[in-house]
Amino acid sequence: MERIKWQDVPAETPEGMPGVRIHWVIDKTRGAENFAMRVFEVAPGASTPYHHHWYEQEMYFLEGEGVAVSPQGEQLLTPGNVLWVQPEEPHAIRNTGSVPMKFICCVPTKKS
Amino acid sequence: MERIKWQDVPAETPEGMPGVRIHWVIDKTRGAENFAMRVFEVAPGASTPYHHHWYEQEMYFLEGEGVAVSPQGEQLLTPGNVLWVQPEEPHAIRNTGSVPMKFICCVPTKKS
Numbered sequence: 001m002e003r004i005k006w007q008d009v010p011a012e013t014p015e016g017m018p019g020v021r022i023h024w025v026i027d028k029t030r031g032a033e034n035f036a037m038r039v040f041e042v043a044p045g046a047s048t049p050y051h052h053h054w055y056e057q058e059m060y061f062l063e064g065e066g067v068a069v070s071p072q073g074e075q076l077l078t079p080g081n082v083l084w085v086q087p088e089e090p091h092a093i094r095n096t097g098s099v100p101m102k103f104i105c106c107v108p109t110k111k112s
Numbered sequence: 113m114e115r116i117k118w119q120d121v122p123a124e125t126p127e128g129m130p131g132v133r134i135h136w137v138i139d140k141t142r143g144a145e146n147f148a149m150r151v152f153e154v155a156p157g158a159s160t161p162y163h164h165h166w167y168e169q170e171m172y173f174l175e176g177e178g179v180a181v182s183p184q185g186e187q188l189l190t191p192g193n194v195l196w197v198q199p200e201e202p203h204a205i206r207n208t209g210s211v212p213m214k215f216i217c218c219v220p221t222k223k224s
Contacts, residue, residue, distance in 0.1 A: 001182040001201055004194040026170045026196045034220040035147040037170045037194065058138045058149045060172070060216055070113040082116040082149065084138045089113055104172055106218050108146040 002030065006039040019046025019095075028109055035108045040093075042066065042101040047094035055108050057085040059093075064101030067094050077101075114142065118151040131158025131207075140221055147220045152205075154178065154213040159206035167220050169197040171205075176213030179206050189215075 004025055011021035020042050027036040042048065042064075050069060061081045067074040068083055069092040077083065077093070085091050095101040116137055123133035132154050139148040154160065154176075162181060173193045179186040180195055181204040189195065189205070197203050207213040 001180060001184070001187070001198070001203060002196040003180065003187050003189070004196065005192065006194050007192075025194050030196055031198060032168060032170065032196070034168065034224055035170070035218065037172070037218065056144060056146065058144065058147070058218065060149070068113060068115065072113070075113075075115050077115070080117065080119075082118055082137050084114040084116065084142055084144070086113070086143060091113060104216065106147065106149065106170065110224075112146055112222075112224075 011041070017046075017048060019043035020048055032109065034110070035106055038105050038107070040101075040103050040105055042093060042095040042103075044095050044098050044100065048092050050090060050092040052088050052090040054087055054111065056087050057083070057091075058106045059083040059085070060104040062102040062104065064095060064099050065097035066101045067096055068092075069094060077103075123153070129158075129160060131155035132160055144221065146222070147218055150217050150219070152213075152215050152217055154205060154207040156207050156210050156212065160204050162202060162204040164200050164202040166199055166223065168199050169195070169203075170218045171195040171197070172216040174214040174216065176207060176211050177209035178213045179208055180204075181206060189213075
């Protein structure tokens with residue numbers, strides 16, 4: 001058992017995602033063989049790219065305000081919201097507020 | 113894509129867990145084939161049973177205060193803490209505060 005402060009896990013700042021920081025809080029380096037828990041920080045005005053991938057995402061919004069962009073349009077996201085993104089579904093998360101947006105995003109670590 | 117308020121998902125009150133409510137927010141009924149996201153509510157003074165199981169747990173503590181019990185003793189849990197519980201590791205979560213404890217607990221939905 002391991003208690004972790006996500007802020008203590010160094011963040012990635014992925015190429016092509018200005019204003020987005022990703023903390024891989026639980027992943028294979030801790031022995032998580034099935035899925036990973038990440039915490040994202042998105043700066044005001046920043047966005048994850050509009051993209052899709054083979055894996056699903058299970059997200060929980062902690063702080064800040066933004067929108068989830070999908071082929072169906074935009075949906076408001078506020079703290080306490082959960083977002084279910086299916087495999088291959090195009091999506092982006094954009095911070096529309098004035099403070100950093102923080103959210104959990106869990107993803108599988110291997111193809112089933 | 114589906115935005116969900118976890119409070120809108122009816123809670124289970126499992127046998128033998130008085131004071132514990134479990135909302136299965138994302139699970140196989142939404143098409144999640146690899147892992148599920150649940151939100152737990154634990155009443156003041158209540159606890160999950162001290163137990164172990166084949167699957168790992170990835171947890172994020174949202175509200176309230178409590179302890180994680182393991183063979184190594186007790187660790188304080190406060191909002192923003194993440195807890196990694198390995199497969200077969202004995203554990204319990206006990207609310208030691210005066211308000212409901214709320215946390216996310218993700219688990220795989222099948223043996224790999």
